[in-house]
Amino acid sequence: MTPTFSYQVNQFLRGSIPFFLSLLLVFVSVIPFRLPGFDVVTPSFLAISVFYWTIHRPYLMPAIAVFLLGLVQDMITGVPFGLTSLMMLVIYAISLTQRQVFVGKPFIQLWWGFMLVNVGISLLTWLVACIYSLALIPVLPVMVQSGLTILMFPLLAWVFALVQSSLIKHI
DSSP states (O other): OOOOHHHHHHHHHHHTHHHHHHHHHHHHTTSOBOOTTOSOBOOOHHHHHHHHHHHHOGGGSOHHHHHHHHHHHHHHHTOOTTHHHHHHHHHHHHHHHTHHHHTTSOHHHHHHHHHHHHHHHHHHHHHHHHHHHTSOOOSHHHHHHHHHHHHHHHHHHHHHHHHHHHTSTTO
């Protein structure tokens, strides 16, 4: 028996929740956090989303979606085109290959893994930006951004877990 059209639409919409939630976070990331001593520092909400959904529901966050989300973030933030996409695909690849390390483990292990990945990606992004601009960019704002992202991870992971348990439990 084939599923009804409304059932298929329902499944599609529920399956697209991680993508649209990530897209919303891309737009939220444009909202600046003003910290004394820094012009504008915003956490990388997209990195949190890509890491979380790749670990917990990788079939709902495919590589093409990660790539498109990165391009959208590049367009609205003015970062060199493709840089965020590249970094998010690196997070995606690391998360996908290390997924079995995190699934079913305590939250602190997931947070620790995200911290390692995020610090590495932040440094890699800084290095690529330095090479792109042919100048030495200060690393302190990059590390502050990384720290804010790590601190925001538990809150967003909790929200994602609620979404996962209530809206996309059976997908």
